[in-house]
Amino acid sequence: MSEKPATNIFSKKPSRQALFETCVSTFFRLATYLVIIAAGYLFVNIAYNGSKAVFTTKAPFINIDFLTQKPQTLHVYEPKEVTTEQQKINAEILSTKAKRNALGSGEKAQRAEYEAHIESLEERYDILDEQRVEGRLMFSDSEYRQLDETPSEELFKYSNYAYSGGGIGPAIIGTCLLVTGSIAIALTLGVLCAVYLSEYSQPGKMLQLIRLSIMNLSGVPSIVFGLFGFGMFVLFFGWGVSMIAGWFTLAIMALPIIITASEESMRAIPKGFREGSLALGASKWTSIRTNVLPYALPGILTSSIMGIARVAGETAPIMFTAAFALRDQLPWEGLKEPTDFFFQGVMALPYHIYVVSAKIPQNEYTRNMQYGAAFVFLFIVGFFALSSIILRVKIRKKYKW
Amino acid sequence: MAQTSTPSDMTDENKPIIEIRNFDFAYGDAQALFDINMDIREKEVTSFIGPSGCGKSTFLRCFNRMNDLIDIANIKGGEIKISDINIYDKEVDVIELRKHVGMVFQKSNPFPKSIYDNIAYGLRIQGIKQKSVLDGVVEECLRGAALWDEVKDRLNESALGMSGGQQQRLCIARALAVKPKILLMDEPCSALDPIATAKVEELIHQLKKQYTIIIVTHSMQQAARVSDKTAFFYLGKLIEFGKTDDIFMNPTDPQTEAYISGRFG
Amino acid sequence: MNRYFHHELHDLRSMLILIAEKANEAGRLAVEGFLSSDLEKTQHAVKLDDEIDALEIAIDRASVRYITLRSPVSSDVRLIFVAIKASHDLERAGDEAHSIAKRTRNILTRDGSVQNKVEIEAMSKLAFGMMKDAINCFLEEDLDLAESIIEQDKEVDRLNKENFKNLSMALRDGGIDPATQIETILISKSIERIADHAKNLAEEVIYLLTGE
Incomplete structure (x- = not known):
């Protein structure tokens, strides 16, 4: 456009294109800020209101009663x-x-x-x-x-x-028990299933179908899982409203995430490791055990625990299967037989939040409970997520390629 | 000096350790190998050359039944006999076969473990746990792969800290640990620099005193340098097989001539 | 680092030295036969020439094999080309020895002994000295020696011309059988050719060492 010869052929030239670029990037930036603001508000709100219940002004600055006592x-x-x-x-x-x-x-x-x-x-x-x-x-x-x-x-x-x-003591304990139990069950089942699907099964239409249905399972509303757990474990197996029924319900709900993630992690292991060990005369299982699972473990653990932590936040599946609105005894109190431990209902934070915010008349005092419970719950979920990340970092350090 | 080769001196050499007879192989409906006949002799280096997709790697993987991993792979006819046993016989245990026929891959694939554990792997999975036995084998194999002097002070470091060439030689050493008779090498130098390649070739030259080696290579120079016999494959067929000297200096088939002189396609 | 196939180059070098020694020996024997009227020595020279021919073929084969299979570069490839060219030169030198031997035999059968030896002795000393030097400069990679050989060739040429002059004069004067005279001229020419081959060898050594 300019008449005189440009001294620098790379010099900037104003154009519509550049303006358009600026607009687009600004738009993206704004959208991102919006998300950050929304998330930030959520966390700050819960943390601010929740800390009123959880922390005190006097030493030891933590409201021990709130964290340990029963709701009263x-x-x-x-x-x-x-x-x-x-x-x-x-x-x-x-x-x-x-x-x-x-x-x-x-x-x-x-x-x-x-x-x-x-x-x-x-x-x-x-x-x-x-x-x-x-x-x-x-x-x-x-x-x-x-x-x-x-x-x-x-x-x-x-x-x-x-x-x-x-306080919310029993709910905290109950949630921790539910999460740990369902992690154990879901990881075992999920990894076994993923190993079979990714390593042993014959690829083909059938496998595609199975994978698709597993993926779709994660789209099923949680209340449906709740009803399924209720029908299956509580009624059909006769376990009653119990921790073990909750474990299985949560585990089944987390399975799609775990299977997908585990398969993904195992697929990411270079083919060379499998072939290398097979060529040395390892059997298929030996090769998977020594050269696939250990290296896939970080990925499996992280995504699985993250998945469980998400699922553990669901109220619906435990509502019918495992959660009590109020229970006087802690899970280890008043057991007739050791096995009764598994067949008792427990309190759980998500259900407790639901109860105090929807099931009882609202007043200025319930607010404190809701936010306090939500804050603690956020903390627990964060703790599980963090521990999975730490675990991954540790294992990755051991097996690095 | 340059020996004149006659058919007779091919027969009165050592007895063939691998005999391939009318071997046909297919992936699903697509036939990959057509009617291969070949004798591979003990303690010789045999190289397979040919353009990409000509079936040489596929063929190599038939010797330790690595193709079993691929579901659609099937043997349509013929047989491969190693030491007079048809390896596709029902009686043959693939695991035993693979201990007998070691393999080194195109991409060096040391396990993300220590150098020591890499070598010991093959024995450990057989249930051999005694430290003294393992120590001995590790040293022997690393010496065998001309790697001992380079790594003896860092056996417990990760194998992934080694250079590419060292990694590939480690893979060779690892394959030696299970005491195979035959070593298959699938383009072992394709990812290596010339010096590392030279070292691996040197190693192959050393190893042929004890092992029968079959090597697939894209580098004709490499085939010419390391092998005693060369087989040229094209479109799944064995076009020509003979002494490396003959194949490179005076091939009988015009296709071989065209390929090795770069006039192909 | 020396590769396992580098000994093949070493073998090639040894063969080259062997063929050079043999060519030199053949020439020396043939000329000695001429100078001392010794039929046996000339026969020996003829036999050596056959060995030289066989060696040349072997060197050619080994060179082609090395080029095909080992893809040599730089000084290695120069060595191979020098081997091919030098073996050819030496084979020619062997052929010259063969022809000297044959002509000596002709003279001996015709005249019983060699009468006119002109400057053959001095010339041959010079020529075989050059040949020996050429082998030495190849062995010891001595550039100076190689250059001095090229200088010496002029002296041999001069002697050859002198021989030619003397012999053609003798031919005019008569006395000795003209056939003998001509054959002596040709022998002198052959020695001159051997010196030329020695000069070629020296040039090839220079090429081998400097690449020029």
């Missing part, structure tokens, strides 16, 4: 003076609002007066609310029972809230 009914005593005052103010706000709403469109001065009044009332209410929070007494069920005498009914207004006190 919360007994609350609020100072009567304050609450009655609040009630009065509330009533006045409502009546003023009603009056304001009744006004015609012409009376601007009157409307402004009402609005100012409502505002001052609301300020007063907030101050009182702070007093109420400071002055109230809260007892979990166990504490409540140990009280020698309850605070006087004269001074305090008594109310109680189910599931809002105590």
Whole structure:
């Protein structure tokens, strides 16, 4: 375009193309930022609200009770003076609002007066609310029972809230047990199946079909797995609502991920290792055992544990098969026979979150429980994921090619 | 000096260790090898040359039944006899066969273990665990592969830390550990630099005192340098087989002549 | 690093030296037969020539084999070409010895002994000295020696011309059988040819050592 000869043939020339490039990259950048913001908000929200329940201001800074105790009914005593005052103010706000709403469109001065009044009332209410929070007494069920005498009914207004006190100890234990058990079952079954599919089976239409159906299995809604587990393990096998039924249900749900991932990892092992060992007179299984599985293990473990961690977050499959909304005893308490350990229902964090957020009347105290449980749950899942990554790094270091 | 070769001095040499008779081989419906007849003699280096896809690697893999791994591979006719036993007989245990017929692959494939464990692998899977036995075999094989002096101080280091040429010689040493009679080499130098290639060739020259070696190679110079006999394959057929001197200096078949002089296609 | 097939080059070198020694010996025997009127020596020379011919064929074969199978380069390939060319030169030198032997035999059968020896002795000393030097400079890779051989060739040429002059004069004067005179001229010519081959050898050694 320019008349004079260009001194540098690589110099930049403005064009539509360049503008288009900039637009596209900006668009991609914005989309990415959006995702980061959304994810960030999610985590910060849970962490912020959850830490209120999990951490305390006093040493040891962790709310041990919350992490170890059972969910309990919360007994609350609020100072009567304050609450009655609040009630009065509330009533006045409502009546003023009603009056304001009744006004015609012409009376601007009157409307402004009402609005100012409502505002001052609301300020007063907030101050009182702070007093109420400071002055109230809260007892979990166990504490409540140990009280020698309850605070006087004269001074305090008594109310109680189910599931809002105590902690989530049994749910944490239950979740850990469910996850570990289902990892064990799913890994064993999944790896065996993957070894067979990738190493032994005859390639062909049949195998394609099997692979396809396994992949499709991961698209089945979790509630369907729940129902299947309920029908199969709980009813047909007669295991009842029990940990073992939960293990199998979760394991079966995780199987598609594990089989696909394991096959992938095994396929990624160079053909040379197999051929090399076969050519040295190794049998097929020896060659797989010594020269395929060890090198595929990091991949298998990582993706499998990640898969399980995802599946463990599902509420639906354990809802019918393994989870109790509330259980007084910890899993190792009150066993008649050792095998009973497997045939008992447990509490689980996802189900607990579901219960406290959907099954009981909501109030200012349940919020704490929900976020606390969610935060701890996030932490546990993160822990499993992290451990799988550490495991992979360790094994990879040992077998590197 | 240059020996004149007559058919007679091919017969009164050592007895053939591998005899291939009317061998036909196919992948599914696609026939890969047509009516191969060949005698391979003990303690000789035989090289297979020919353009890509001519079936030489396939043929090589028939000697230790590596093609068994491919489901659609099937023998359509003929037989391969090693030491007078048809290796495709039902009685033959592939594992025993593979101990007898070692193989080195195109891409050096040391296991991601230590040098020591790589050599010991073949014995360990046979259940030999005594350290003293393994130590002896490891040293013997590494010496046999002219690798001992280079690696004796780092036997416990990963084999993957070795150079490409060393890795390939390690694979040869590993194959020697199970004491084969025959060594198959599938383009063992195709990924190596000239010096590493020279070392491997030198090794082949040394090894032929004890082993019968069959080598597939794309490098005609290599075939000319290392082998006693050369077989030229084209489109699944054995076109010409004879002494390397004759094949390269005075081939009888015009196709062989065209291929080795680069006038092919 | 020496490759296992490099000994083949060494063998080739040895064969080349052997053929050179034999060619030199054949020439020396033939000329000695002439100078001392010794029929036996000439016969010996003829026999040597046959061996030389066989050796030349062997060297050619080995060279072609080495080129085909070992794909030599650089000094190795030069050595092979030198081997081919030198063996050819030496074979020619052997042929010259053969012809000297044959002509000596003719003279001896005709005249009983050689009368006119002109400058043959000095000439042959020079020519075979050159040949020996040529072998030595090949063995010891001595460039200076090779260059000095080329100088010596001029002296042999001069002697040959002198012989020719003397003999043609003698032919005019008569006395001795003209056939003998002509044969002596041809013998002188043959020695001159042997010196030429020695010169060629020296040039080939220079090529081998410098590539030029």
